[in-house]
Amino acid sequence: MIPAKNEVNTIGQIVSEIKELFPITVVVIDDGSNDDTAIVALNAGAIVLPMTFSLGAWGAVQTGLRYAEQYGFKIAITMDADGQHKVDSIPTLLEKFEDKQSDVVIGSYIERGSPSRHLAWSFFRKLSGINLEDLTSGLRAYNHKAIELLSSKAASLLDYQDLGVLLLLHRAKLRIVETPIFISPRINGHSRIFSSWWAVSRYMLYTSILCLAHFKLFK
């Protein structure tokens, strides 16, 4: 599952690379792009889900998950469209499912740099009670149980594929594990969350409220 918004420069290469290496279905969710993202992805061999209007990162991912649920896929892997995630991380994620001890595998990249960002994440770890290294990674693998839960109505009002999703999984007692991955610098585009100070503050507030709303449910 690759949610893509105006990623015409990278999407084709990612899709064909996956197609070359693995016999899996590639679904690109075109989140209201203005460019040729959808056509390029289609030509590269992906199934394209065209959104009528942009639903944002999580809305697009959920579309893919609903597709997976409808067609009975056992595992869904989500990945960013900007070329950050390497295609060879896919088997690393899948390996973690082998012992059947987990429902969700997160490909986590522990960021160096920016101490303020580290502070923010450790604040959210405390607040949410979820002890994972990388709370926002877009490289995740969900098994059928997780797909079922996340494609439900309960997850429809979330905005990002991050803490809100993790809290929902945590509350449903699904087991989340992490595996370290490497990421390449973004080829194009920029983070949707960290685009400006205003966006960051809004994100911090939104996520804090989300954590507080679920606070009592954790001990």
Next chain:
Amino acid sequence: MSYQLTSSFLGFFIAGIILWLIRRDLLHSRHAIWWLVVAISIVLLGIFPTVVDWLATHLGVHYPPTLIFILGMGFILIKVITIDLHQSDLESKVRRLAQRLAILEAEKNNK
């Protein structure tokens, strides 16, 4: 007598606007019920403004106008939060519809 005339006139005027909106089908009937009740209360309070004083003394409120403000603001708060609830419900429905549409469109294209 004259202030009672003014308040009844105002009451009838506001109620008239609400009824007109309902009649023109500009208000969904679900909201119409709420607004009908509001219209009736405004007319009654307009004709008998002293009801507020009576109620206030029985509730132990020393300055009757505060009662009207508190009740009014309380009802407005309730109304606004119902709008937000309704709005969130609609948002979720619109999102799910868009998702469903995307999946259906993909089915059509990939056949």
